[in-house]
Amino acid sequence: MGRTPDQLGQARPYSLDELLGDDLELDELVTRALGHDGAGATFEVVGYSFGSPATGGLYRLRGPQDPGWSIFCKVLQHPKHWPVLHLLPPSSQEQFLAEFPWRIELDLWEPAVLASLPAGVRAPELHRVIDLGDDRLAVWMEDVEESATPWDLDRYRRAAELLGRWNARSRTAELLGPFPPGYALRMYAQDAVVTRGLGPLGDDELWSHAWLAGHADLRARLVALGQQIPELLDRLDALPQAMPHGDASPQNLLVPASDPGTFVVIDVGMRTPHALGFDLGQLLVGLVHAGTVPASDLPAIADAILPAYVAGLAAEGDPTTPEQVREGFAISAMLRSGFDSFLYDLLSDPTPDNEHCFAERVALCRFLAEQLAATEELAASRGEVEQPRD
Incomplete structure (x- = not known):
């Protein structure tokens, strides 16, 4: 059976002394960040769904209630430290270790990237980067207190519009960088999609399970x-390109309680050039992955974010057509989040909660496949591409 990203392993734990390094004291860090000392601080380990090879741990320093304060720390690591590296095909491991851009999140604070952010989007304040040795970094940054107001369609539209503006402003040679178009998604498709997505589709015993037996049509699709994955990747590479956020789920577009009109972007990833519309995929599926939004909401969210993103592009003077964005959105979302949506590990623990979670992921995959099919039908009706055959 496949394994889900949050079941792949656990990161190495760090102590506060390790995360401060040899030359930084707690009071110095807090004073530089917040203007007062760190008296009464407590150190917390923050839980997260493990899966990113570059994430080595999340931590928080929290001050006493009066005055309340906190600082966040994320450990970035070379994928050689990833506990489940062995799950990749041996033929892929060497290239992955040599080329995976594990420091990519630091790009967010590069001057050119900061200058590309439109009004309404900002990065968290960066306090300090500590070299922990052996290709590990502790990144101390602002801890954003998030608004308790749930995401609604208006917030999705606003986020999509601003992502469109940001992507339109991220099409210069300086920001696109040295990688070829679609490089990160192509790596993902060749490794994760093949092993976690396509592999289980060939398992007849797996697909005879009661939770899957009624979805033979989806399996065939x-x-x-x-x-068609090689062809789909080539089509994405031929579309207008931008440097995306790369993982623009709502969880990475923080809405501060003190400034709910602003998004604080965190955890950028997959930052090689991708087709315009790429960032809409994670915006669409992020809260469904988290289990806080039902898959039945996906059509309404998709209908809201696509035109808002196109409007954001247009507001920055970008001439990319809605049809091009739709194609980039539908293909990349399917490749990134469709094939490996299934939580196969839950099949061995058939509780009602697990059945519901599993069904939600099946519904997510089905929606992404149907969205792609609808996009292809529209393109075929205009004579732009040959309609794919099941």
Whole structure:
């Protein structure tokens, strides 16, 4: 059976002394960040869904209630430290270790990237980067207190519009960088999609399970789409490109309680050039992945974010057409989040809660496949591409 990203392993724990390094004292860090000492601070380990090879741990320093304060720390690591590196095909490991951009999140604070952020989007304040040795970094940054107001369609629209503006402003040679178009998604498709997505589709015993037996049509569609992955990647690379956020889920677009009209962007990833519309994929599926939004909301969210993103592009003078954005959105979302949506590990623990979670992921995959099919039908009706065959 496949394994889900949050079940892949646990990161190495760090002590506060390790995360401060040899030359930084607690009071110095807090004073520089917040203007007062760190008296009464407590050190917390922050839980997270493990899966990113570059994430080595999340931590928080929290001050006493009066005055209340906190500082956040994320450990970035070379993928050689990833506990489940062995799950990649041996043929892929060498290239992955050599080329995976594990420091990419630091790009967010590069002057050119900060200058590309539109009004309404900002980075968290960066306090300090500590070299922990052996290709590990402790990144101390602002701890954003988030608004308790849930995401609604208006917030989705606002986020999509600003992502469109940001992507339009991220199309210069300086920001696109040295990688070829679609490089990160191509790596993902060749490794994760093949092992976690396509592999289980060939398991007849797995697909005879009661939770999957009624979805033979979806299985057949995914098998057919799997054969088209090289063509789909090539089509994405031919579309207008931008340097995306790369993981623009609502969880990474923080809405501060003190300034709910602003998004604080964190955890950028997959930052190689990608087709315009790429960032809409994670915006669409992020809260469904988290289990806080039902898959039945996906059509309404998709209908809201696509035109808002196009409007954001247009507001920055970008001429990319809605049809091009729709194609980039539908193909990249399917490749990034469709094939490996299934939580196969839950099949061995058939509780009602697990059945519901599993069904939600099946519904997510089905929606992404149907969205791609609808996009292809529209393009075929205009004579732009040959309609794919199942």
